[in-house]
Amino acid sequence: MTTEPARSELAELCAGFEMQVANSIAERMLNFHRASDALSDPGKSLPEMQRRLSRSIQFLAQQRNQCTLVGRLSDEIISEILGYCMAAAYAEMIPCFSHKNDFSFPAAFSTCARWRQIAMQTPSLWYKIVIPCHPELLSLFEARSGNFPLDVTVINSCTKSDPSSLNILGDTLRRLVPRISHLFLNWEEHDHGPTSFLADHLGSREFQSLKSLHINDCHQAKKPIGLILNMPKLQFFEYHGDPINMPRLQLRHLLHLHLQWTCMGPDDILKFLSLFPLLQKCFLLNTEVSTTPSIAGQLIVPLPRLETFYALTMRPSDVDHLFRHLHVPPSASLSFSINKDDANTTQLCDLLGPLISSFAKSSILKPDATSSVTYRFESKSSPTLSIHHEAPSSTKVPLKLMSFPKLAEYPNYLSHLHLNVHCLPSLRDLIRILSSWSGLIKIKVRTQPNEFERFLDAFEEAPLTLCPRLRFLDCQDTSFSSARMLSFLAFRVSRGFPLARLYMTPGFSDHAFIAPGTEIRVASAEDG
Numbered sequence: 001m002t003t004e005p006a007r008s009e010l011a012e013l014c015a016g017f018e019m020q021v022a023n024s025i026a027e028r029m030l031n032f033h034r035a036s037d038a039l040s041d042p043g044k045s046l047p048e049m050q051r052r053l054s055r056s057i058q059f060l061a062q063q064r065n066q067c068t069l070v071g072r073l074s075d076e077i078i079s080e081i082l083g084y085c086m087a088a089a090y091a092e093m094i095p096c097f098s099h100k101n102d103f104s105f106p107a108a109f110s111t112c113a114r115w116r117q118i119a120m121q122t123p124s125l126w127y128k129i130v131i132p133c134h135p136e137l138l139s140l141f142e143a144r145s146g147n148f149p150l151d152v153t154v155i156n157s158c159t160k161s162d163p164s165s166l167n168i169l170g171d172t173l174r175r176l177v178p179r180i181s182h183l184f185l186n187w188e189e190h191d192h193g194p195t196s197f198l199a200d201h202l203g204s205r206e207f208q209s210l211k212s213l214h215i216n217d218c219h220q221a222k223k224p225i226g227l228i229l230n231m232p233k234l235q236f237f238e239y240h241g242d243p244i245n246m247p248r249l250q251l252r253h254l255l256h257l258h259l260q261w262t263c264m265g266p267d268d269i270l271k272f273l274s275l276f277p278l279l280q281k282c283f284l285l286n287t288e289v290s291t292t293p294s295i296a297g298q299l300i301v302p303l304p305r306l307e308t309f310y311a312l313t314m315r316p317s318d319v320d321h322l323f324r325h326l327h328v329p330p331s332a333s334l335s336f337s338i339n340k341d342d343a344n345t346t347q348l349c350d351l352l353g354p355l356i357s358s359f360a361k362s363s364i365l366k367p368d369a370t371s372s373v374t375y376r377f378e379s380k381s382s383p384t385l386s387i388h389h390e391a392p393s394s395t396k397v398p399l400k401l402m403s404f405p406k407l408a409e410y411p412n413y414l415s416h417l418h419l420n421v422h423c424l425p426s427l428r429d430l431i432r433i434l435s436s437w438s439g440l441i442k443i444k445v446r447t448q449p450n451e452f453e454r455f456l457d458a459f460e461e462a463p464l465t466l467c468p469r470l471r472f473l474d475c476q477d478t479s480f481s482s483a484r485m486l487s488f489l490a491f492r493v494s495r496g497f498p499l500a501r502l503y504m505t506p507g508f509s510d511h512a513f514i515a516p517g518t519e520i521r522v523a524s525a526e527d528g
Helices: 007-030 042-067 075-096 113-120 135-144 163-179 194-201 266-273 316-325 345-352 427-436 449-461 482-494
Strands: 128-131 150-155 180-187 212-217 236-240 256-262 281-286 308-314 333-339 361-366 373-378 384-390 416-421 442-446 472-474 501-503 519-521
Touching (some): 194 212
Parallel strands (some): 236 256, 333 384
């Protein structure tokens, strides 16, 4: 980029230009009668000169823009900025796609000629299309998106089951099918559901580029359609609606599955999951708890690449059945939500007790007096299991922790315990559970000060030494008396089982202290 000329140079340049124009006009006026060229007429040549000067002034303005901070931005950065502007305005643009006159682009697109040109030549700004769409807008987005994969949303709110309107939707969608990478069908209550729409207007047509399909089906009619979607590259499928209206899938390469508004029993879930052996993430939300009993002897369903599985609104027996019949890698995480109406604390013990021997780490999370409790169990050789015990939204009675004495009856190999609870069990129950879980090496406790003091009392008042292998106590974010902690540490030393390390949060003890033989870590620490 050339340097900007100095003011003296500009003044000299302009003065010379003005002098040349004046001399030229004077000469033409003197020799006007001898001129044969029409442009020799000053009255005709001056307007042309004015137009040329206007273009020069515009050119100078563009050059000035290049000297500003914004003008120095690269095309790539400008394209990125325009992308954020387009994304922010997209929600407001959705209802305007069908009305050309109401449609407007983000103001940043008109910042200057350069920005406008970059916007028109950046395909990634034009890949999102909403149907129904005005034909001119559709052609514009198609052309400017180039070969960029399309993200298409189909909304039926304005069709009102009108056959001609549905035909237009179908024709437009069929035209775009080869380029669609993500398809969202947002279907309001209608005589024809989205599955019926796909069957009528696309049939077995192949969506050769589709990777993500999201169907929001709010229509209530129960009309099963035997449509098998031809989507060979589909990896993500999300369906909100009655499962009886869901299109059939034969997609052994599906990676992510999200189903909502279902009512599936454990055998239904296992049968469904068996269709997707490469599944990595799965989310199932039952709006109602299935009362269908599970069948004994159900085949094991292997999901060797599963990372996360989350099922809401299940019964304890369903959770047990799924956990025992899903063959997943140890790195996987299985989470289940159980409603209070469908399980009491005794039933939870009956579920978790027999399973506890498969795990090395146990966490019980109820950080305040809220109505939910999470029980999590981890191991290097088994998938992580999380149980969320939820209270119905209509009740204000908080849930109680499951019975510790009953849980203590089951054999276990636990080495780590994490208690993040508002209120700990009674002294007697604490002694009983810590006596049963004698192999604990590390305990992490986060609770109220008086609750934590009762936790320490349990160790000192038990007839036998509790947790003789205990080496690490983590009480971060828990306030305590330094004198009480020193007394507890001295007690462990006197019994011949000193702690190796104590984790605490700065300022949560009333006084700084030193405990001979025990390392004090005043910092965050991951469970070891």
